[in-house]
Amino acid sequence: MQIPLHLAISEQLRNQITSGEFQPGEQLPSEHQIMVQFEVSRITARRAIANLVNQGLVFSQQGKGVFVKEQRKVTYSLSSPMIFFEADMLRQGVRSAIHNLIFKPVSPPSPIRQTLQLTANHANQREVYLQKKLLLLDEIPVAIDITYILADLGKRYANELKQQMTFPTLEQNGIAIDRVTATLACTRADPETSEYLDVPLGEPLMVYCYTAYTDTDQPIVTGEALSRGDRLTYSVEIRKRD
Amino acid sequence: MQIPLHLAISEQLRNQITSGEFQPGEQLPSEHQIMVQFEVSRITARRAIANLVNQGLVFSQQGKGVFVKEQRKVTYSLSSPMIFFEADMLRQGVRSAIHNLIFKPVSPPSPIRQTLQLTANHANQREVYLQKKLLLLDEIPVAIDITYILADLGKRYANELKQQMTFPTLEQNGIAIDRVTATLACTRADPETSEYLDVPLGEPLMVYCYTAYTDTDQPIVTGEALSRGDRLTYSVEIRKRD
DNA sequence: AAGTGGTCTAGACCACTGA
DNA sequence: CAGTGGTCTAGACCACTTC
16 A cells, blocks of 8 residues: 555645635535545545645535635734734734633733742732733634733723733833744644634644833733634744844 | 544543643553543544644554654744854754755746846846755754745855855855844645655644845845744744834 | 554444525 | 535454564
């Protein structure tokens, strides 16, 4: 067995997709049709389709069929995230919305405590607000954001924070963010995240971890955003240091 | 059927992994053991394992078994990619190496021509060098990079470019890079990439697309790097504009 | 030789969709 | 109702690893 049957089949279908023979949104042959056309068992036909799903090329809907994915991504600019987010989205022809899931004072876990440079003396106080929010683009959940913000800021701007992105809210209230350190990585959806973002288990996600500092080098916000890899792209401009 | 059997099983195993009951590198129960323990058919046992593979938690080796993945990632700094790459890797305790796959003059495809601001008159000339190279960290292929560089630079520094990263090579030769525009996104391994990077089909990858400009705003290099999402993290520092 | 995972078959029942 | 995909079973053969 040089090349598995299911792979040969999924490769042929894949070519038909990338060559445009199957257009985005179009329906693929049904499992039954594949069984007949390639003279294989249903399991093998299903396996071939699973390969395509796993490559992010198609998705399946029970009772309806298998369809070619649209590949439209929205770009999120890291270099000017402060004020222009909504405008940026509109420019890309996308309606954005935020659903607040959790907003409450908590005693932060140790690594958060460290990045926010909180001293240990107040260990039992509610020194930060924890916010979980869902970012919707065109009514589709695209990212889930978990933010820790210093308690006085969280308390003061609670209402605004629940309805907007964090950085713009701070900027609008005169809290200047001087720099943001961030990392970008990749994971796969676990069952909980797959619920929130309405994606299958294991779907590739991007992880954007950030910490924002004032001009006195005081960290005020840290958190991470899990976003759907098939819907979001991050852009950044790097300038040479002097 | 509220919750599928295969999911229930994979969830239980997942808990045992995240709780540390199964350590990284440790072997999971075999398909046969799962069949007996949960009283399911082999297909269902396999499906449960497939769920875990798909979440990036385990990997399987024919004839040996299923093992918990190590989760060690290396950080690549976008803010100082110029000179410090090798030093950065060493600091993280990682041996880095580069395998040159392709290095040749080509007539660039239209989108590349545009980003490099090449005029159409020379359409049939070999105005750029195309380089494909593999980045190995600890002898493991981690990223595949496809670079287009202006022909005179490519020709002049051919030997160095084949052995080092692109940006450091240019810096060392006095070609100052003033700024880099980049995007970071997510895809999944297609069959070709899965060969190069030695990962299963559909493995999440990061896509780093970049264009470098001189201080006269002349683009000199553009390209994209496909990296293994389970091995590489990108870091960046964003400073407020004035 | 024994144990592991990889591929494949035939067949059953269920859940959902749409005419 | 027919057609679709989702779950599950029992059983076969193969390829690879380890002893």
